Amino acid sequence: MPTTGSGDVQARGVPLTLPFTIERNLTNEVEISGWNSEGLPPDELSVQNGILTTRASRFPLCIDPQTQALTWIKKKEAKNNLKVLSFNDPQFLRQLEMAIKYGIPVLFQDVNEYIDPVVDNVLEKNIQTESGRTFVMLGSSEVDYDPHFRMYLTTKLANPQFNPAAYAKAVVINYTVTVQGLEDQLLSVVVRAERADLEEQRESLILETSANKSLLSGLEDSLLRELATSTGNMLDNVELVNTLENTKSKAGEVMEKLTLAEATTKDIEIFRDGYRPVAKRGSILFFVLSDMAGVNTMYQYSLSSYLDVFSFSLRKAMPNVILSRRLRNIIDMLTKNVYDYGCTGIFERHKLLYSFQMDIKLEQSEGNVSQMELDFFIKGNVSLEKSARACPASWIPGPVQKIPEEFRPIIVEHVVHVHMSVARYSVEFLQRLRRNNYVTPKHYMDYLTNYLSLLNEKDSFIVAQCERLIGGLAKIEEANVQLEDLNAKLAVQKVIVAEQTLECEVLVKEITKATSAAVVKQQVAAIKSVEITQQSEIISEEKGEAMEALSAALPALEAARLALADLDKNDITEIRSFATPPEAVQVVCECVVIIRGIKDVSWKGAKGMMADPNFLRNLQEMNCDLITQAQVKAVKAHMKKSKKLDTMQSISKAGYGLLKFVIAVLGYCAVYKEVKPKQDKVEALEKEYSEAVNYLESLNREINRLQKTLDGLNAKYETAILRRQELQEETDIMMRRLVAADKLMSAKE
Secondary structure (H helix, E strand, O other), rough: OOOHHHHHHHHOOOOOOOOOHHHHHHHOOOHHHHHOOOOOOOOOOHHHHHHEEEEEEOOEEEEOOOOOOHHHHHHHHHHOOOOEEEOOOOOOOHHHHHHHHHHHOOOOOOOOOOOOOHHHHHHHOEEEEOOOOEEEEEEEEEEEOOOOEEEEEEEEOOOOOOOOHHHHHEEEEEEEOOHHHHHHHHHHHHHHHOOOOHHHHHHHHHHHHHHHHHHHHHHHHHHHHHHHHHHOOOOHHHHHHHHHHHHHHHHHHHHHHHHHHHHHHHHHHHHOOOOOOHHHHHHHHHHHHHHHOOOOOOOOOHHHHHHHHHHHHHHHHOOOOOHHHHHHHHHHHHHHHHHHHOOOOOOOHHHHHHHHHHHHHHHHHOOOOHHEEEEHHHHOOOOOOOOOOOOHHHHHHOOOOOOOHHHHHHHHHHHHHHHHHHHHHHHHHHHHHHOOOOOOHHHHHHHHHHHHHHHHHHHHHHHHHHHHHHHHHHHHHHHHHHHHHHHHHHHHEEEEEEEHHHHHHHHHHHHHHHHHHHHHHHHHHHHHHHHHHHHHHHHHHHHHHHHHHHHHHHHHHHHHHHHHOOOHHHHHHHHHOOOOOOOHHHHHHHHHHHOOOOOOOOOOHHHHHHHHOOOHHHHHHHHHHHHHHHHHHHHHHOOOOOOOHHHHHHHHHHHHHHHHHHHHHHHHHHHHHHHHHHHHHHHHHHHHHHHHHHHHHHHHHHHHHHHHHHHHHHHHHHHHHHHHHHHHHHHHHHHHHHHHHHHHHHHHH
């Protein structure tokens, strides 16, 4: 059919790209490689089926006895959370409704000749829009329709008798494996068994080539997008220049890899073709088995079980180092095993017919028997005359505006010719294969409409790419014009930069002279600063000794404060509640009165002191350095009034805590008495230190005066340097633009 169609186009004088392939017009090699990696066979018919499955305007109904379409669709849509349903599932309607609403792909597998009418609206895409809402009727309910929703139907029936309406609702695609397609698949099996390294290299080459082509396409799109979206001066767009340069280098590398991969692929194909006779024999024998279903519908053979027989024959065939003999051993073993495999499942009366069918197919493959001879042997001299039919020109689409006027009538005639040819071939299909193929104008018009929409889409894409390319080339030419102006400006700019550099050198000499005078003063100040530093170290050492002495008493004082922290108002209230307190408690409380500097040293004065709600906090925060020696002596004398201070812990918790505080304060004051002379010495040293600092400040004031003079000179110098930098930056920008222009000119070439 494709040969007939292209031959008719050429005969009518319509311009045609040769060799014409549907794959080149409706898809690309990157997409086909992706399909192959997902399980779609690489033969031409399978690729065309893939195009119909993904690009058709209607949902596909796949005749798939070998489950090739089922496997491919599952892998292809797995990333989109494919739902696999069956019309026998009682919940399929609910799951279909959710899939339509959220745009999830759905696969109905193992469909028989009856398709549930509830999905007719979905299958026909009877999509309605009301008030901005898009929905489809599913049964009696309205379901919101997501445009990303896809539905697939597959059947394992090799020759299903679908209702003619099914051909108008869905696009029926025959995924039944072909002789050539199965031959290519079996060739991969043979090569993988005989030369595993060769098949692995081929598969890796396919993946690498697919990735390289995808990368090359991405680089081209990125470059055209950058050229189309760039604004302003192209020479200032560093990202664009780098993208252009990187694209050129990467594209060169990718093209080298693709060229190498193409050469390697040709070499591999030559080696693989050496094993093609085995694959050809295996393909023929499988179709011999499949044709036996025409004798009795019980004779059904799956491709997966046949592949097991095929692999078994490869293993059992006698090995031989000579390739031709090895192939002959495999072919003989395969033929015998397939014959035995077929005979185990057929009636005795059909075995002779099976042998005859196998022999005829093998002879036909060798060219020893033609189809005409076989038809004559079976039917005799029978001819079927076809009556001429009128051209149904009323439903042929109108002329496409982009097609020249002189070719439009010819193309219309060709379209009519193709439709009539399909009708004639359908009659032959029914006679030879007992398979109905319904040909309707609506069915054919859908194909034409879909093809025209895809053709317009690709035409728009090519036009957009051309516009991008033309715009990019125009911008590169504009950059070339700017190149000459930059060269002239650069020469003038270099002279100005030289003059500014000379002015900077004069200022540097003046600054050096002023700096020398400032350095002398700074040296004197540095000597004085060293003396002050040494004196500061002496002060720090004396302070350290004093603090070290005090630190011996600080832990005890801190422990006393912690003891106070364990007390609360209730403990103090307990002591105050004594009308006549224990002697030890009274003595301790009166000692606290003395430490606090309260004049009334009595139980009454102590109760008044403890009546303060902040009594405990004041004791904890008290500065013990302010306690005089007279207070210390008074406390020591007062403590001698009681002989029971050692048993205070058993008498009163609060009294014991106050006792620990009094003892810690006395210990701290004893240490502080020895530390006081050292503190006085530190004060004297600090006074001398202050006088030295004042002298150093006078020196610094003189240095500051000199520094102001120096700052004035530096300001002039910085202004000159800034101007020089501005000039240098302008020069650098010009240089970068020159380099960018050179890269652009190189990339254009």
